[in-house]
Amino acid sequence: MDNPCSGYLVSGGGARVWVDAGSGTLAQLQRHVRLDELDAIWVSHLHADHSADLLTAYYGALYADIQLAAPIPLYGPPGIADRLAHFLTNTAARSPIESAFAVEELHDGHRVAVGALTLTSHAVAHGIPAFALRVDVGGRSLAYSGDTAPCPGLTSLAGGCDVLLCEAESAQAPSEGERVHHTPEDAGDTARVAEARRLIVTHIGRFLTPQQAVARASTRFDGPIDFAAPGATHSVD
Template identity: 80%
Template sequence: MINDPLDLTVLGSATPYPSVDNPCSGYLVSSAGTRVWVDAGTGTLAELRRHVRLDELDAIWISHLHADHSADLLTAYYGALYADVRLAAPIPLYGPPGVADRLAHFLTNTSTRSPVESAFAVDELHDGHQVRVGTLTLTSRAVAHGIPAFALRVETGGRSLVYSGDTAPCAGLTQLAEGCDVLLCEADSAQVTREEERVHHTPEEAGDTAAAAGPGRLVVTHVGPFLTPRQAVARASTRFDGPVEYAAPGATFSIG
C-alpha cells in the first residue's frame, strides 16, 4: 500500500568473512507483506530466520557470486528441500548468469545433478533487468566488480532504496541511485588501488557517488577489516552533505 514503509533490515555487513557478531553481506527488504532476501552472505540465513521463514520469502536477489554475498544459498537449498520447510513452489531467485550451475557444482556429489531448480526458480540478471515482486519493483544494473555483478533499486509507493552490491564507482550505479531515498553503498577499500584493480568503493568514493546521485540518505556497508564503521562514516561524510549512517548488523532502516 502507498502508506506502508519500505524497510531495510541488515542481516550482516562484514567482509570478506564474518566476525563474531556480524555475518557477511545480507539484507531483508520488505514492504506491505512482500519480503526479499538481498544477498546471502555467510551467516545471513540464521539472521534471516529471526524475521521470516524460507517458505515465506517472495524472492531472493543476489548481486554477484563471491562467497561473502552468496554462500548461504547452499544452506538455504538444504533448508528448502530437506528440513521443516514446505515450499508451495520454488523460491524465485534473481542472480548473475550461471548462478544455478554454480550451486549445482557445489551441491552435486554423484553423477546426478542436484535438483537446484526444485528449490529455486532461477531468473538470470542482465543490465536493466526489471521484475515486479509483490508490492516491490526490482531494477538491476550491471556494475564494475571484475566479474558479473549488479546493483539493485527497490521501489514501492514512491519510496526507493538502492543497493550498490560490490563495485568500483561507475555510471551504472550513479544513474540507478539518482534521487533515491536511501543509498546503501559499500565502503570496503581503505585506499584507492591501481585503476585496473579497482573493484570497490573507498568511503570517500561512497560519498562522491552519493553526492552525484542525490539520495536522501547514505548508509555505508561492507566496511573492510582495516576500517572501523566510525571511520567509514566520517570519511564518507567529507564528500556527502546529507545524513550518513552505518549498516550495523540487526539495524532496520524504515523509508516512509
Template identity: 70%
Template sequence: MDDIPLQLTVLGSATPYPDVDNPCSGYLVSHGDTHVWVDAGTGTLGELQRHVRLDELDAIWISHLHADHSADLLTAYYGLLYADIELAAPVPLYGPPGIADRLAGFLTNGPARSPVESAFAVRELHDGHRVRVGGLELVSRAVEHGMPAFALRVEAGGAALVYSGDCAPCAGLDELAAGCDVLLCEADGPDGGQVHHTPRDAGQTAAKAGAGRLVLTHVGRFLTPDEAIKGAAARYAGPVAYAVPGAVFRVP
C-alpha cells in the same frame, strides 16, 4: 499501499568473512507482507529467520557470486528441500548468469546433478532487468566489479532504496541511484581500486545521486565504522549511517 513503509533490515555487513557478531553481506527488504532476501552472505540465513521463514520469502536477489554475498544459498537449498519446510513452489532467485550451475556444481555429490531448480526458480539478471515482486519494483543494473555483478533499485509506494552490491564507482550505479531516498553502499577500505568503493567514493556517489541518506556497508577490516562514516561525510553532506547488523531503516 503508499502508507506502508519500505523497510531495510540489515542481516549482516561484514567482509570478507563473518565477524563474531556480524555475518557477511545480507539484507531483508520488506513492504507489508512482501519480503526479498538481498544477498545471502555467510551467516545471514540464521539472521533472516529472526524475521521470516524461508517459505515466507517472495524472492531472493543476489548481486554477484563471491561467497560473502552468496554462500548461504547452499544451506538454504537444504532447508527448502530436506527439512521442516513444505515448499509450495520454488523460491524465485534472481542472480548473475550461471548462478544455477555454480550452485549445482558445489551441491552435487554423485553422478546426478543436484536439483537446484526444485528449490529455486532461477532467473538470470541482465543490465536493465526489471521485475515486480508483490508491491516491490526491482530494477538491476550491471556494475564494475571485475566479474558479472549488479546493483539493485527497489521502489514501493513512491520510495526508493538502492543497493550498490560490490563495485567501483561507475555510470551504471550513478544512473540507478539518481534521486533515491536511501543509498546502501559498500565502503570496503581506504583503497578501493577498480572493484570497490572507498568510503570517500561512497560519499561521492551519494552526493552525485542526490540521495536522501547514505548507509555504509561492507566496511573492510582495516577501517572502523566511524572512520568510514567520516570518510564518506567528507564528500556527502547528508546523513550517513553504518549498517549495524540488526538495524532497521525505513525508506525514506
C-alpha cells in the same frame, strides 16, 4: 562473531526479499522470516561473501520443517544455477536445485515485480558479472550497490533515491590496477552525484571502523549518513 557478510532483508508492501546471501546471513534471516515466507531472493554476484548461504538455503528449503508452495524465485548473475549445482552435486546426477529455486538470470536493466516491490538491476564494475539493485515501492526507493567500483551504472540506478546502501570496502583506492570497490569517500561521492537523500555505508573493510567510514564519507556527502550495523533495521522514509 555475529557479523555475517553480506545479506539484507528488504520488505515493503507485504513482500519480503532476501538481498545477497553471504556467509552467516541465513541464520540471521531466520530471526525475522522463514524461507517459505520469502517472496524472492536477489544476489548481486557470485563471490562467496554474497552467495555462500544459498547452499545451506537449498537444504533448508527442501529438507527442513517447512513446506514450499513453489520454488523460491531466485534472481542472480548469469551462471548462478550451474554454480549452485556444481557445489551441491555429489553423484553423477545433477542436484535438482530447481526444486528449491526458480532461477532467473539478471541482465543490465532487468526489472521484475515482487508483490508491491519493483526490483531493477544494473550491471556494475566488480571484475566479474555483478549487479546493483534498486527497490521501488509506494513512491519510496532504496538503491543497493552490491560490490563495485564507482561507475555510471550505479550512479544512474541510484538517481534520486531515498536511501543509498553502499559498500565501503576499500580503505584507499589502489594506485594502479583495476578498481572493484568503493572507499568511504567514493560512497559519499556516489551518493552526492546520484542526489540520494540518505547514505548508509555497509561492507566496511577490516582496516576501518564504522565511525571512520561514516566520517570519511561525510567529507563528500552533506546528507544524513548511517552505518548498516548487524541486525539493525532502517526505514526508507
